[in-house]
Amino acid sequence: MLLKHDIEFTLNGVKRQVSVDVTTNTLAMLRDVIGLTGTKYGCGEGECGACTIQVDGVSLNSCLMFAVDCDGRDVTTIEGLANDSKADALREAFVEHGAVQCGFCTPGMIMQADHLLHKHPHADADSVKRGIEGNLCRCTGYKKIVDAIVAVDGAVK
Amino acid sequence: MTEPKHYFAPTSLDQAVECLKDGDVTILAGGTDLTPQSQSGKLRIKQTLMNIRRVPELTGITLEGDEIRIGALTTITEIMENALVKQHFPVLVEACDHFASDQIRNVATLGGNICNASPAGDTLIPLLVLDASVELASMPEATLYRHSMPLSTFFVGPGKTRRSLCELVTGVRIRVPGPNHIAHFHKLGTRPALDISTISIGIAGTLKEGILSNVRVAFGAVAPTPVRASQTEKALEGQRLDAVTIGKVAGIARDEVKPIDDVRATAWYRKEMIHNITKRMLSHVAQA
Ligand SMILES: Cc1cc2nc3c(=O)[nH]c(=O)nc-3n(C[C@H](O)[C@H](O)[C@H](O)COP(=O)(O)OP(=O)(O)OC[C@H]3O[C@@H](n4cnc5c(N)ncnc54)[C@H](O)[C@@H]3O)c2cc1C
Ligand code: FES
Ligand code: FES
Numbered sequence: 001m002l003l004k005h006d007i008e009f010t011l012n013g014v015k016r017q018v019s020v021d022v023t024t025n026t027l028a029m030l031r032d033v034i035g036l037t038g039t040k041y042g043c044g045e046g047e048c049g050a051c052t053i054q055v056d057g058v059s060l061n062s063c064l065m066f067a068v069d070c071d072g073r074d075v076t077t078i079e080g081l082a083n084d085s086k087a088d089a090l091r092e093a094f095v096e097h098g099a100v101q102c103g104f105c106t107p108g109m110i111m112q113a114d115h116l117l118h119k120h121p122h123a124d125a126d127s128v129k130r131g132i133e134g135n136l137c138r139c140t141g142y143k144k145i146v147d148a149i150v151a152v153d154g155a156v157k
Numbered sequence: 158m159t160e161p162k163h164y165f166a167p168t169s170l171d172q173a174v175e176c177l178k179d180g181d182v183t184i185l186a187g188g189t190d191l192t193p194q195s196q197s198g199k200l201r202i203k204q205t206l207m208n209i210r211r212v213p214e215l216t217g218i219t220l221e222g223d224e225i226r227i228g229a230l231t232t233i234t235e236i237m238e239n240a241l242v243k244q245h246f247p248v249l250v251e252a253c254d255h256f257a258s259d260q261i262r263n264v265a266t267l268g269g270n271i272c273n274a275s276p277a278g279d280t281l282i283p284l285l286v287l288d289a290s291v292e293l294a295s296m297p298e299a300t301l302y303r304h305s306m307p308l309s310t311f312f313v314g315p316g317k318t319r320r321s322l323c324e325l326v327t328g329v330r331i332r333v334p335g336p337n338h339i340a341h342f343h344k345l346g347t348r349p350a351l352d353i354s355t356i357s358i359g360i361a362g363t364l365k366e367g368i369l370s371n372v373r374v375a376f377g378a379v380a381p382t383p384v385r386a387s388q389t390e391k392a393l394e395g396q397r398l399d400a401v402t403i404g405k406v407a408g409i410a411r412d413e414v415k416p417i418d419d420v421r422a423t424a425w426y427r428k429e430m431i432h433n434i435t436k437r438m439l440s441h442v443a444q445a
Binding site: 045046047052061063064071115130132133134 | 164188193258349350
């Protein structure tokens with residue numbers, strides 16, 4: 001029998017109670033237990049960034065976080081950002097610059113870009129490139145993604 | 158993977174070390190090593206999984222007398238952004254800046270990097286050349302017992318340290334360096350982000366009127382643990398950094414290391430890189 005543990009946390013602004021296997025990671029909990037599939041599974045080992053979420057205001061790889069550690073914390077996924085008008089500028093910039101092709105990396109990219117822009121609202125191309133080092137994209141060649149994030153300049157608060 | 162029977166998230170240091178008493182406990186900090194290691198089956202989670210993330214005594218960076226204490230739970234990002242660290246230990250900031258990716262730096266802890274004891278652990282090389290010591294806590298009887306040991310004696314093999322199963326690493330202590338202190342770090346890899354060091358080098362000492370003393374040299378990824386390079390240190394001690402000395406010392410460094418062949422590089426390549434980069438770093442120190 002797998003050991004379960006009850007946790008309570010805020011997910012996209014709403015209090016949630018979940019019973020999770022203590023060795024499950026947060027990505028598996030979000031996708032398989034809660035059913036939020038916006039956060040993607042790319043590699044499962046911290047290399048690709050497709051699973052990026054924000055916890056207590058910082059970005060991290062949900063595949064590397066034990067789900068039990070969400071207890072008492074404030075978790076935001078791409079579904080939360082999708083309904084947040086503060087992220088409008090970022091979303092529009094991705095559309096305008098054609099920064100999405102197959103779209104698999106996009107949720108992780110957006111979550112990481114949002115974190116980056118909160119820390120550095122006027123990030124230039126070099127700091128955007130450094131900020132998204134942990135996010136792989138197989139389609140765009142990154143240029144359009146970097147352009148999109150730089151174009152947000154000051155509009156994320 | 159065998160499953161743990163208990164999960165515990167202590168909220169004080171006393172609770173945490175008391176839980177460690179029976180020894181059959183896996184400690185969870187940021188989880189960036191533990192998650193992949195347990196899911197791939199490389200590591201077995203013991204009877205109790207103890208999540209130390211809510212123990213306040215393990216956080217914070219503080220100046221205590223002439224030492225700076227960095228709590229075990231301090232993340233790589235917090236280290237990089239801390240004013241005390243930036244002021245006194247820029248070499249540690251340099252190493253953190255080459256660590257994994259932003260997402261990993263935001264959760265990976267210093268205590269986890271030390272206890273994972275990888276020969277390529279990026280914070281370990283600067284900590285070694287800064288003469289850091291490791292703080293440990295346990296509860297042999299009814300009260301908390303603390304002691305510390307030099308980091309240079311802490312590592313015994315890949316993933317193996319002198320920490321006993323009943324001990325928790327609570328932080329590291331580093332003496333604030335005196336005037337004329339220099340310290341440099343270089344990580345060699347194939348790309349700037351998310352790369353495990355092929356080799357890494359730390360060099361520190363006191364540089365006065367062109368003479369280097371109190372020399373500390375450490376190498377990563379050339380031995381089963383991160384190592385201090387005693388012969389290289391001896392060859393540098395009290396020397397003026399001219400081209401002849403630098404050439405000679407780089408040769409001693411190459412002969413001193415005994416690396417292995419692995420997926421990242423051959424032993425030959427590692428030795429050559431120890432030579433070339435030691436030379437480059439010392440030339441840089443001499444010119445500064
Ligand atoms: C994709 C990827 C890239 C990485 N890149 C780098 C890199 O560039 N450089 C680098 O150095 N590392 C790298 N790492 C390794 C890892 O991120 C670091 O070693 C990190 O510092 C581990 O910290 P943690 O808090 O996540 O540790 P955890 O995974 O929580 O724990 C690691 C180990 O230490 C033990 N432990 C943790 N805290 C304590 C404590 N206070 N007392 C006693 N035992 C304790 C745990 O039981 C476990 O065995 C990478 C990992 C991944 C997945
Ligand atoms: S799925 Fe988490 S980093 Fe790739
Ligand atoms: S758009 Fe396809 S992976 Fe980035």
